[in-house]
Amino acid sequence: MSTKTLTGACLRGVPTVVSAAGLLLLSGCLATAPTMGDNKGTVTGAAGGGSTQNANSQLEKCTETLGTLAMQEDAAAPWYMQLRQYNLGSTLPVLRLMIQQSNCFVIVERGAAMNNMMQERALANSGESRAGSNMGRGQMVAADYTMSPSIQFSGKTGGGAVGALLPGVAGLVAGGMSTNEAATTLLLIDNRSGVQISAAEGSAKNMDFNVFGAFGGLGAAGGGYSSTPQGKVIVTAFADSYNQMVKALKNYKAQTVKGGLGTGGRLGVDGGTTPASKEVTAPSTAVPAAATTPATTAAPKPAPQRRQQPARPATTPATPAKN
Numbered sequence: 001m002s003t004k005t006l007t008g009a010c011l012r013g014v015p016t017v018v019s020a021a022g023l024l025l026l027s028g029c030l031a032t033a034p035t036m037g038d039n040k041g042t043v044t045g046a047a048g049g050g051s052t053q054n055a056n057s058q059l060e061k062c063t064e065t066l067g068t069l070a071m072q073e074d075a076a077a078p079w080y081m082q083l084r085q086y087n088l089g090s091t092l093p094v095l096r097l098m099i100q101q102s103n104c105f106v107i108v109e110r111g112a113a114m115n116n117m118m119q120e121r122a123l124a125n126s127g128e129s130r131a132g133s134n135m136g137r138g139q140m141v142a143a144d145y146t147m148s149p150s151i152q153f154s155g156k157t158g159g160g161a162v163g164a165l166l167p168g169v170a171g172l173v174a175g176g177m178s179t180n181e182a183a184t185t186l187l188l189i190d191n192r193s194g195v196q197i198s199a200a201e202g203s204a205k206n207m208d209f210n211v212f213g214a215f216g217g218l219g220a221a222g223g224g225y226s227s228t229p230q231g232k233v234i235v236t237a238f239a240d241s242y243n244q245m246v247k248a249l250k251n252y253k254a255q256t257v258k259g260g261l262g263t264g265g266r267l268g269v270d271g272g273t274t275p276a277s278k279e280v281t282a283p284s285t286a287v288p289a290a291a292t293t294p295a296t297t298a299a300p301k302p303a304p305q306r307r308q309q310p311a312r313p314a315t316t317p318a319t320p321a322k323n
Contacts, residue, residue, distance in 0.1 A: 042204075042236040047100035055101040059239065060246035062104035067144035069105035070191075071096060079151035086230045091149050094235055095242075099147075104246055108143045145188055145197065149238060152183040152201075180230050181205040182237040186245055195261065198248055202240030204233045 045054030071092050096107050124135035188198040264274025
């Protein structure tokens with residue numbers, strides 16, 4: 001293809017050393033028709049109930065569903081604000097797809113769509129819904145658990161030159177290679193007790209080739225491309241976090257505390273009222289063992305026996321003397 005296929009605007013300011021093929025590769029002036037489904041990321045396909053379509057084979061899966069799950073994302077966190085720099089939105093849609101594909105949890109809505117659910121119930125209560133709409137009470141499913149995603153780190157961690165990859169333009173694209181890295185965590189909370197059931201960390205990285213940076217006015221054309229790898233590496237890190245969590249949950253063993261959860265724990269303090277504290281205090285306040293041993297009582301002395309007096313002969317009344 002000759003350079004005549006490029007417009008004057010595309011050619012303006014481009015160094016003459018660049019070949020026509022290089023221009024077509026780097027300038028971004030030409031585009032092909034979009035193709036459906038070719039740009040696959042880590043989380044792909046679809047889920048319908050317990051069935052999946054085109055799910056990533058590396059995603060951990062469960063043969064038994066563990067419970068219902070609500071997702072909560074801290075929109076006020078700094079990492080959430082940073083996503084805007086990469087033109088990225090909420091992480092929840094892709095995470096919800098990934099979790100449903102794994103069959104480990106049933107997702108329940110607790111986000112923005114909850115407003116629509118309540119609106120339908122309000123219409124039913126006002127009498128505006130048709131008869132038989134069946135929007136009455138007692139149908140909403142409770143969320144057994146809540147999962148919270150968080151991005152611990154996301155950014156470029158290194159750079160280098162890629163001139164050797166593009167013969168004829170060496171030096172023009174120096175510094176156009178960088179490494180995107182991300183580290184993420186997932187927390188799983190039991191909604192009834194507030195106990196943290198599981199926590200998992202994941203990471204991912206990829207190489208970002210920004211071949212537009214050396215051409216001045218054409219640099220803006222690479223903005224969307226340079227952000228796309230960043231988004232993909234974040235999703236991959238979350239997938240790694242989730243895989244680690246599922247592996248741990250498959251071997252789940254509940255944590256127990258002697259005496260029961262929330263009753264004071266096993267780290268007692270002197271003078272406290274918890275069971276563990278009483279165990280700490282008891283030895284110092286107890287009466288010494290010697291004092292508590294009942295004293296040995298002496299055997300009772302036998303009562304002194306009275307000496308038996310010899311029996312006196314019975315006295316007979318004196319016979320009166322005869323005159």
